[in-house]
Amino acid sequence: MEEKMKKMFLTTIMVIICMGFAYAQKITLLTPNGGEILVSGTPQMITWTYSKLTGNETIMIALEGTVDYGAIAYSKVSQGSIEWLAGQKMDKTFAKPDKNYKIIIELMENDSVHDLSDTSFSIAPAAANISLMTPNGGEILEKGMNYDINWSFAGKEGFVSLTLVKDDLPLGLIAENIPATSFRYSWHIGNSLLNGMAYGAGGNYRIQIQWRVHPTFDKDALNGVKAGKLSLADPQKNNDRSDSAFTIKEVGASSQQKSTGDKVE
Template sequence: IQSIKVIFPNNGEVFTAGEQVVIKWESTGIENVRIDYTVNNGLLEEDWFELVSSTPSDGEYETGFSVPSNLYRIRIKDVLDGTPMDACDGIFKVLQQPTIIVTAPNGGENLVSGNKTNVTWVSTYIDSVKLEYTTNNGASWVEIAVSTPSDGLYEWSVPAVSSSLCKLKISDTKDNTPSDLSDDNFKISQNQPRVAVTSPNGGEKWEAGSSQNITWTSDAVQAVKIEYSVDNGVNWTTLITSTPSTGFYNWNPISKISSTNCKIRITDVANLYSDLSDGVFSITPEAYVKILSPNGAENWLSGNLNEIRWSSVGVADVNIDYSINNGASWTTIASSTPSDGSYSWTVADENTEQARIKISDASDGVPSDTSDANFSIYKDKILRLVFPNGGEKIYLDTNIVWTSVNIAKVGLKYSLDNGYSWKQLVDSMSSTGSLRWKIPTTDTSSLVRILVYDISDLAINDMNDSYFFLNTDIPVFNVRIDNPKVSESSPERIISWESSPQIKLVKLEYSMNNGKNWVLIEDNYLSAKGSNKFIWKYPSNIDVNKIIVKVSDKGSNFYKTATPKQ
């Protein structure tokens, strides 16, 4: 006759999640069994889950239950046909695994003998705990409390010992498991708490923007607040509200407010103990070097005596170097010369458009500065026409622009026939690099050339690379204002004009005072080649018969005006 009977667990047992449990049963006439479990009393078939599909029916099977529940049951049945079968007579429990975590003191604290401090922890599924401490990093332990409720808080009167190797241990009173220790050592001292600033403590000179170490000593202080004053302690600015009292704090960057009346104040975070610098120290202006000349776009002649200029603060001596390849390499001009803002340099025997100057503190190279952009060093005279240089269409007065090196005076001419004949613009003028050209309205050509030349050496000259256009193809012309023939009182007028191909957008304006002031009608209005028109719904408060209308290109360089057609 086949039979199965569950022996253990059978009713009322209590286990811990993860704990190994040996299931026991008795059977006859059965080779292999299947074991199922339920976590909710197994009232429905779907509440049962397979623990093992087949195991020899030898009366024992070791397993563990990971899901906490108060309604566990097991059942055991023949693998072949599910009968016979037996289940627990009652339910058993699987409890959550208990835990303890020490939160304070957990390492780094400075406790004082005789003071009271809170021991804190978090725990689960533990009724009471034992508290112990060590002064030798765990070699031996001293009881604080044999048993106290595991409510996470215990007020401890710190013992009369001195050690920096202290730790706390909290354990379950049942069997000392689980337990937890402070993550790191804390300190117990018989001295009263104190803080003493050691640096800056008076007389130091710290540069604004630099990095410096604030240092102090302390006893029985866990964390401190650090402040500074620039007015000898009248007002204070917080550097950090709380930092561990390690005796060291890097102030970076130092305040850029320079002062000779600075102090540091360090206070424990409980605001009970503090100290400040014995004397005042100074925050000096941030050191800098700034190149003024050459700083980009200059043209310096090789062999000339030119002045390198700079400004600086907090720098006694400087090194001066130059580069001819945009800073790829450097050549020394002067080493450790006084930082007085000026140095006369006989310009190097070079020919480059990629020259730069670098000036740096002679002591350590910091601070330093380099020319913002390249400048040029030339061995010979240079003259180059920049504008107009070919292809431009010029209608109004314009600036002729050129660059020159080692040239004192220039002359300028222009040609309307691509250089076949010339008209004199200027016989002689200083080579300032620019001349305002008042263009005669009678000069019209599509083959215009400009010639600029050194009056002391006519062979040194330059001309635009190709011809440009002068007073040809006027952009805006034939502006009219017409009545649209609705009625004389109609608030509309038609503004019409003709424009050349290069005009894409126009601006329309009107004036009530003969052109002294202009009021915008329309901006960025599309204008096509040839005839264009715009229907203007003018304001009712103006006399349209007494206004002037202006049509101009987008840049207001070219325009025509008109009065209403009567």
């Protein structure tokens, strides 16, 4: 009898310890946590913290709403954040604009460990409809010349960044946080990019333009890391790039070329 009671006691203790350990495991969603107005298709960060977990566990991140919902991504707990095109679900479709959305993050190994945005946030329809006008392909631009990068914009506000791309790989930002309604930026060809990178004469260059509702300073984007994502299809029309490649050549063009840029016939 005494042995049986001892076993029951140890079993109870083990259950209590396991329950206590499970209870101590915690994931806390930091952003978006409610009250934000996110423009559909613009890059946003989903961030979280955790405790009493190894970090190797997997979480599911999902969008919950009254008019739309769906899984967004899977991630390791230790990652702490992911970049999210606001409203985009795992199937690459975008949630309908609405003001009653929340993010839920849930531990795959134990769905009792989860967290949810404290209050609802809004997803607003994208209004950028931005298009790069020049350079749009075929131009011959000379180092040392000032050249106007032009774009059209159907929105009322926001900021754009301009990335130099070669062979479909982003080299870095030419400029960032330019008011979208300025419609142009004077580029001194040959100046180093914001990440300090120089670029030489050659072909297969393009310009990528990216619209954001808020100004941003992103060290990874300066280094061309996240700019690579801009080559993906953009159903929200928040970015655009030159339709075809242009060429940069060394000094030696005529005065007319220096002011307007030649076009390859």
